[in-house]
Amino acid sequence: MSTGKARVVPIRTPQGPVAPLRWCETEQGRQVLSLLRAGASVAVVGREPEFVEGLNAEGFTVLHLEAADLVSAAGGTQETDAILALRRAEPDAVLLGEGWLEQPDPRRILAVCAEAAPRADLAVMFWNAASASLLLQALAGQPIPRALQEAEVREWLLEHGYVVRHQWSLPATRPPRALPRDTENALRCLFEQLQPRSSSDRLVYWARRSADARPSPRMDLVPGLLSVVMRHHSLERLSYLDQAVFSLACQQYAPLEIVVATQCPDPSAAAELSRVLERHRPIGGYTFQVVSQPSDRDIRARLLNLGIASARGQYLAFLDDDDVVYPHHYRRLIDALRSSDAAWAFAEARRAFYFKDAQGDLYCRTKDRPYNVEYSRARLLESNFIPCHAYVVDRFRVGSFPLAFAEEANRNEDYILLLRLCALFQPIQLRGPFGCEHRLREDGSNSMVVDSEPPAIRRRKEREWLVSLAMMEAYKRKTFLLLAANEMEDEVHAAVARLPPPAESPLRYQLAERLNQRLKEISPRTHRLLKKGLSFLVGR
Template sequence: MVSPLDLAKSGAESEGTRLRSFVLGRVVPGSRVGVVGKDQGLTQALSAAGCSVWEGGASELEVLRRFAPTHVVLMERVQGEGLEARLRSVHAVAPEAELLLGFDNAGAAGALLATLIEGAPSRQGPSEVGFLRCLSACGLRVVHREAHTDPPPRGSLAVGAERALRQLLAQLAPGTVDDMLLYALVRVTSEPVAANREPGLLSIVLWSGPEHRNLLDEAVFSLACQRYRPFEIVLVEPEPVATGPGDAVRTLETYRRIEGFRFQHVRGRPDGLMDEAIRRARGQYLAFFEASGLVYPGHFEKLIQALREGEAAWAVSRAFRRMARAVPGDEDYVETKIPFPLGDHLELAHLREHPWLLHALVIDRDRLASMPLHVPDPRPGQVAALPLQLAAIFEPVFLNGLATCEQQVSESAPPILEGGVGALHFLRTFEALEQAVMRARASGQSAKDLRHRALDELNSRLRRWAPWVHHALRSTAARWLK
């Protein structure tokens, strides 16, 4: 059996080798490289690559300032609050240099499982989440990231169980799949940063494509009339659109003067616009909508109230599927409205078969930890898998009363979920799974009983009103069954 000490030694050797390769890939001949710490192999490799090298400890940083490095490599293992202090001190003496460093990710799934299952000590490095949080405080940003994943140790846990646990952790925080991380950092200039989250604020990300140009006014009006306050609209417009860049803003300005809300406008080529809108959204609560839909006045108020009264991370309401029919020479008219989902429970199958329920939910981002919220820009044939991804980890609150919003949905074949869902693992209690199975069985039995009742009724009517037909059918069936 490999001892924890041996694992630590091999991990340190692997980290040093990977960091040396990473550094050599970032420098060019003539670079001036400062190495904070001791690594004879790296110093020799840099000199052989045509670089000028300074090597010293953290107490000699003033000498490093006079060296005027283009790159600084942090070889020392610094943990906790000491990491932020070290980054600050090195950045202060070499503000124009690219900082290069690597560390074992203490938040990796492998490290967490080893700590929980084997009782092994946790890794002596920061977690990636903690590391990234300190960068903005240090005036630094990431220009390159490289990650390495180590194979799991044999015999610690059944392979299938470990794979499933790792997958669950990765769905909550994708960085947990990476055991060792290498970063290249530079100082922050004018790069925009994510908005600070405002407690209680609802951010509504509203997609308005070219096909929605005649519907935007009505959609914004319905949003302005909903009762929840405060809220902001983050309008997303892909280019090219038939309307001018000021038309949508004028619509928002008109209703803002009446109802009083904030708005942002995200406009550009349709490539990551929805993700940019999510990044800019300031609200604790987040909702998604399309300009072809409508919300009723109490829609968001009821959803957020349900979140505040419980512990769920997201809530979803019953909604109307609005089926519209095109009329030549006239505007589309609504042919029918179908409430969905029916029944008292929201099933996973509902989210897979009807992913447009994305437009009937509200998310409390304060309860999602570091789970990423990715929504692709809407396009024909493909939709977001976010509702299912949320349901995999977080049990939602379902408001099973009257529908409180509408969304126009095509009658064509259902689109494919973006990225697929075959690899998702679900965190559910046995009781919840058992109840879902019982409901499915009851639904199937009910449909079976209904078919039997219909056949019995048809048989009775044929025997009463057309006995000759009834006799002929029975004779035919008897011959087939011989």
């Protein structure tokens, strides 16, 4: 006996070639057809007329059900006609479309489909909770559909033994524009910088039953822990790594975790790296991990991303295996972060030039300070003066911002991350003692182009740098800055202050301008209040 009045519409269509419809030419049509065998049986749950019509035209057996009919017996022991029909159909795939999330308990819909069609693939369509379109609609006071986070959908599927095998996004019909086009596009770009998945409005997860369907172990960040990610390319660089690890062992900040990501294909690489890390651990008391992805090409950005994925710390820093940090470096940076609400902080790095003697030992020839630059977004957009080991990021404060390096950029990957960071988060710049050392070797073994290296190597590096520079310029053009009014004012005043005074300016005007600039540097707040007061008096 069944309960509820089911609206079950089984549709069986004749086999044979059918003229393609527009649905088959869409991205979603092509994706679905590539995953279904010829003549498959498909159950469509919800309001998806294009899916039903398209599958019908392609010769599939289609069972169309209303989402409400699958849960009208919720809390009871008897099944509805719709559930019985789904069970009898034994479909190859079940598509949860528009309307299933509108039910009081959408998880019940998914559970019913998993139980009634245990051998079927499950395609779940849902609105992305991080969608820029939904955020803009909410800001404009427009109604928005119920949406889910991607992690939430994956968790629901795993509960029933499903693993996502394919995913794609669906175009969404957008409501009338509530904001000017330029404003909306700028906001969309900002949302995408914060959460790259915001450009996907509706998503489709195509999941399949799997014996390996179990939740991945969740890695919660450890408060207070500093994770330093190091990349390593070859066992020939162990002497450099040894010095870098020693500099970490001497850090005044604790607790500390070192994550070494290596691409070395040598089977003994992990053991050799662990030996170096163990050697200095009695000094620093740090913990360490070694992660590996063997490769015969330079995958520097990929190595950093592997390390980030394994890093457990609230604070995140990076260190190349041939550079060093000074003992006070991380303590000063993290103290500055803790005493403010900034998301990242950096200190000045020193550049050091090294040469090898006949025995292969490194000696420092000279040091300089090319990174002695007052921070501003404009200056950072012009050129990079913050090496990757000069800063620390508080991962609690960047939210869902993806801390990841652009793997397609083989040289400026660290600069591109800084451009993305500075667009949304204002850093703290620490003056005072140098925090770290960026080492360059005259034999050309750095990624930098060095005049003394062989011409063939120099030409290859120059080509790689040119490609990377083109990518970096593209990132600059599409980066939108989140800039407060006072920051913009400070940028303008700083730019004006750098201009030489006109030769014909009277001395009293030059003195007044210098006093004005000095007051602004010492106490910006006092300067701003005084400026407003003078503007009021002049206006009267």
